[in-house]
Amino acid sequence: MSDLYILDQPALVAFCTSLQGTPWLALDTEFIREQTYYPQPGLIQVASADRVANIDLMALPSLDPLLERLYDPTITKLLHAGQQDLEIFFHLRGAVPAPVFDTQLAALVLGQGDQIGYASLVRRMLGVELDKAHTRADWRRRPLEPEWLRYAADDVRYLPELYRQQRTALEERGWLDALAEDFQRLCHPDRYRLQPWESWRRIRQHSRLHGVQRAVLRELAAWREEQASTHDRPRRWILDDAVLIELTRQMPKTMEDLQRIRGLPSATVQRKGEMLLARIAAARAEPPEQWPTSSRRPILTSDQAAQVDVLLTLIAARANQYNIPLRSVANREDVERLLIGEDSPLRHGWRAALVGRELQAGLDDDFSH
Numbered sequence: 250m251s252d253l254y255i256l257d258q259p260a261l262v263a264f265c266t267s268l269q270g271t272p273w274l275a276l277d278t279e280f281i282r283e284q285t286y287y288p289q290p291g292l293i294q295v296a297s298a299d300r301v302a303n304i305d306l307m308a309l310p311s312l313d314p315l316l317e318r319l320y321d322p323t324i325t326k327l328l329h330a331g332q333q334d335l336e337i338f339f340h341l342r343g344a345v346p347a348p349v350f351d352t353q354l355a356a357l358v359l360g361q362g363d364q365i366g367y368a369s370l371v372r373r374m375l376g377v378e379l380d381k382a383h384t385r386a387d388w389r390r391r392p393l394e395p396e397w398l399r400y401a402a403d404d405v406r407y408l409p410e411l412y413r414q415q416r417t418a419l420e421e422r423g424w425l426d427a428l429a430e431d432f433q434r435l436c437h438p439d440r441y442r443l444q445p446w447e448s449w450r451r452i453r454q455h456s457r458l459h460g461v462q463r464a465v466l467r468e469l470a471a472w473r474e475e476q477a478s479t480h481d482r483p484r485r486w487i488l489d490d491a492v493l494i495e496l497t498r499q500m501p502k503t504m505e506d507l508q509r510i511r512g513l514p515s516a517t518v519q520r521k522g523e524m525l526l527a528r529i530a531a532a533r534a535e536p537p538e539q540w541p542t543s544s545r546r547p548i549l550t551s552d553q554a555a556q557v558d559v560l561l562t563l564i565a566a567r568a569n570q571y572n573i574p575l576r577s578v579a580n581r582e583d584v585e586r587l588l589i590g591e592d593s594p595l596r597h598g599w600r601a602a603l604v605g606r607e608l609q610a611g612l613d614d615d616f617s618h
Contacts, residue, residue, distance in 0.1 A: 265317065278293050504523075
């Protein structure tokens with residue numbers, strides 16, 4: 250498999266022309282994000298059956314020839330832990346390349362490791378030891394060192410063989426179509442679209458807040474998301490999560506109150522204090538029916554609770570059979586929702602193929618009798 254380093258438009262056009270008719274392409278990106286809200290890509294790596302290309306975004310006037318191939322629905326894009334890579338393309342074009350095959354997700358389903366890294370999977374499946382010394386490289390710096398380019402090329406060089414072996418194993422189990430549903434969800438644009446009003450749910454301590462506090466957190470988290478995206482700065486540079494929680498708990502009303510918030514920089518108080526107070530006041534003025542809520546757990550009878558225990562035991566046995574962590578298959582709430590007929594992850598994708606459909610059939614049979 251020969252390596253290319255593409256720095257000019259004619260070379261990109263020639264490479265992309267050679268890809269016509271291919272059924273799959275291995276894909277990866279190198280980017281930096283430490284000081285920005287949006288990922289800043291520096292390199293795109295693409296592998297076909299006979300070559301690997303490092304494509305230099307910073308040297309090319311247009312990526313259109315490449316995007317034409319990547320957005321071709323007849324070509325499967327092979328990635329490993331590909332969500333951040335797909336996010337880059339969403340920001341480039343407002344859509345996500347599809348269809349995809351993610352070797353990290355396939356590895357979970359095949360019992361090859363939970364959230365296993367690419368290098369570890371290559372070592373486990375192919376016996377190849379990869380050099381990961383350049384994981385933290387600045388991919389926007391030029392020129393790129395030759396060893397950096399070799400490192401980047403290796404990130405797609407072995408994806409085709411991982412795909413071949415994993416696809417065969419999934420076909421043997423009859424799970425390939427089921428996993429395709431999970432891959433489709435990975436390509437859904439809502440995963441990558443800016444949704445400030447939902448950003449409060451990503452804050453770890455949000456579940457400890459109740460009532461109007463959640464309204465305040467939603468308002469402040471949305472404000473932070475808007476500021477971070479507008480100014481292209483990391484969220485933590487606008488306000489740290491711990492400060493958001495403290496603001497939510499204390500709900501200050503005056504500038505003096507704000508100045509007493511632990512961890513809130515004085516410069517932020519001076520520049521943004523009035524805005525923060527206005528957002529807090531607006532949230533406090535909302536009627537209770539508008540306060541955000543987490544999904545409510547189902548209320549079960551004692552018999553149903555006992556049945557959930559039985560189902561969890563069955564799921565644990567099946568997960569252990571295939572060397573999949575139980576936590577990756579289902580939690581108690583997932584089983585409760587399946588039991589009472591609500592939507593549940595066990596009704597979809599690989600979880601349904603592993604055990605969900607079997608459980609549902611048993612529940613339907615019990616109900617019919």
